[in-house]
Amino acid sequence: MIYNWKKIVRFGLPLLTLCIFIEIFAGQMLHLGQKTLVVFPIFLISIPVINGVGGNIGSILGARLASGLHVGYISLNVKDEKMRENLITAILMGIITYAILAILIYYVASFGGIQMGISLIEFISVILGVGVLLVCVISLISVFTAFWSFKKGLDPDDIVAPVVTTIGDTLGIMLLFLFIGAVGI
Amino acid sequence: MYAKEMLKQSLPLLIFCGLGGIVAGSTLSVMADIIQNIPGLIVVIPAIIALRGNISTAFGSRLGSAYHLGIIDAENMWNNELKQNVIGSLVLSFLISTIIGILAYGTTILFFDVHPDPLKLISIVLLAGIISAIILTLMTIVIIFIVFKRGYDPDNITGPALATFGDIVTMFCIFGSAILVEVIM
Numbered sequence: 001m002i003y004n005w006k007k008i009v010r011f012g013l014p015l016l017t018l019c020i021f022i023e024i025f026a027g028q029m030l031h032l033g034q035k036t037l038v039v040f041p042i043f044l045i046s047i048p049v050i051n052g053v054g055g056n057i058g059s060i061l062g063a064r065l066a067s068g069l070h071v072g073y074i075s076l077n078v079k080d081e082k083m084r085e086n087l088i089t090a091i092l093m094g095i096i097t098y099a100i101l102a103i104l105i106y107y108v109a110s111f112g113g114i115q116m117g118i119s120l121i122e123f124i125s126v127i128l129g130v131g132v133l134l135v136c137v138i139s140l141i142s143v144f145t146a147f148w149s150f151k152k153g154l155d156p157d158d159i160v161a162p163v164v165t166t167i168g169d170t171l172g173i174m175l176l177f178l179f180i181g182a183v184g185i
Numbered sequence: 186m187y188a189k190e191m192l193k194q195s196l197p198l199l200i201f202c203g204l205g206g207i208v209a210g211s212t213l214s215v216m217a218d219i220i221q222n223i224p225g226l227i228v229v230i231p232a233i234i235a236l237r238g239n240i241s242t243a244f245g246s247r248l249g250s251a252y253h254l255g256i257i258d259a260e261n262m263w264n265n266e267l268k269q270n271v272i273g274s275l276v277l278s279f280l281i282s283t284i285i286g287i288l289a290y291g292t293t294i295l296f297f298d299v300h301p302d303p304l305k306l307i308s309i310v311l312l313a314g315i316i317s318a319i320i321l322t323l324m325t326i327v328i329i330f331i332v333f334k335r336g337y338d339p340d341n342i343t344g345p346a347l348a349t350f351g352d353i354v355t356m357f358c359i360f361g362s363a364i365l366v367e368v369i370m
Contacts, residue, residue, distance in 0.1 A: 002256060003247070003266050008273025009280070016239055016281050023235045024288045027228035028296055034227055038217050045210035048234070048352050052206040053199060055238075056348060060195050089188040093196055101203040108207055114214060162239055169231050 019166045026170040033177045040117055042109045043176065049105060050130055050172045053097050055165035058138040061090040062160030065146040069156065076147055083143060090139045098131030099124070122183050129182070130175040138168050198345050205349035212356040219363050225301030226363060228289040229310050230356075236281050236314065237355045238348065241321045244274045245343035248329050252339055259333035262326070271326075275318055282314030283307065305370050312362035317355045324350065 030037065030047075037044050064086055068074030074082045102124045110116060118126075145163050146156040213230070220227050247270055251257045256266050286307030293299050328346055332339045 001265060001269070002251070002254070003269040003273070005269045005273035005276060008247075008270065009276050012240070012243065012273070012277050013280065016236065016277065017284060019235055019239060020232050020281060020285055020288065023232035024228065024285070024292055026231040027289065028292055030227045030230065031225075031293065031297065034220070037227075038221060041214035041217055044214040044217065045207060047213065048209040048356070049203050049206035051231070051234075052209075052348065052352060053203055056199055056202055056345075059344075060191075060199075064191070085188050086191070089191050093192055093199065096196065097199045097203060100200060101207070104204070105207055105210070108211065109214075112211065161242065165238060166235060169235060173231070 015162055019162055022166050022170055026173050029170070029173045029177065033173075033180075036177070036180060039115075040180075041114050042105065042116060042118065042123065043180065045105055045109055045114075046127060047173065047176070049101055050098075050127070050134065050176060051165075051169045053094065053101065053131070054134045054138050054168035054172050055161075057090050057094045057097075057135050058142040058164030058168055059161045061086060061139055061142045062146050062156060062164060065143065066150070066156035066160065069146065069150045076151060087139055087143055090142075091135050094135030094139070095128070095132055098127055098135070102127035102131075118183075126176070126179045126183055129179045130172065133175055134168065134172050137171060138164055141167055202345060202349045205353055209352040209356040212353070212360055216360050216363070219360070219367065223301070223305065223309070223363060223367065224299050225289050225293045225306045226309065226359075228293055229285055229306070230359060232285045232289070233282070233310060233313055233317075233359060234352055234355050236278065236285065237317050237321060237351050240274050240277055240281075240318070241325060241347050241351055242344055244270060244322065245325050245329070245339070245347055248325065249339040249343060252329070252333065259330060262330060262333075267326070271322055274322055275315070278314050278318035279311070282311045285314070286310040302370070305366055308370070309359070309362045309366045312365065313355070313358040316362065317351075317358040320354050320358070321347065321351055324354070 106120050106123050142164050145160045149156045149159040290303045290306050332342050
């Protein structure tokens, strides 16, 4: 027998507990901004989207870098061409995804009869502002984590996904409130 | 060419996952009233979603590896290896849910001087954590079974599928548990 439930629990518990500590801070930020979110429910709809896309971009990039490092067509060098190509494509892909989803969210919300209080242009600026900053930071963290874990002899496949999703959730919510404030609503 | 291939394969999937995020977010916006009525509820949401994502993706990727190692296949699914994995995931969900409840309660008092009902909050987290664990574990097994039958590589399918449906199922479970606990207590 290869798997043993006690081992699964023992290996999973430390990293998960650490992630949960950080996620609780993300939750407390939501708590802090709860009034804004209840007045503008469209941002409640956006939260899982902002966090989900950010985490996915970071994970995809991390998995691609991990495969490249394992196979050897990506080298541990900040000037590596293939790494930079992956990084730029990930950021570009993130921006396109956020732009499309921002428009979709706005129309889903207005179709669902939700109290809007914000124009399409304002809403897209907020989501794109958050999205562009978030994918840039998450992609850089993904590259850093993949390179760092590979250098340490760890498998980036095990490390990058939990790191980028956890940091992405916290940063995404923080940036959202920052941009809501900046638009001045 | 390399970048183009990444864009072509990942972009549709990213947008699809984003649509899942919109469904999860719409559930969250429907919950706006209950969020206001139960102090501390909003704090646990990112943590439960992250818990669910981390545990079920790890479960899915372990089953993928088990398939590649020849330990489980479509004819021989319900063996002891799978059972150990299921028990491990459920025990982890139970432990981490308890930690989330306690942390959310403690930090809410500490940061905001708001006193949530500890029993209510921990019951909601535990119920949502366990119910979503059972649903998503079963869903993963069904997805893996179908993938095996068709001869696809589970590594390419389970991650995005769980990312999309996981958030929706978890959000429904939080909503359902909150209503249930609010009615009973």
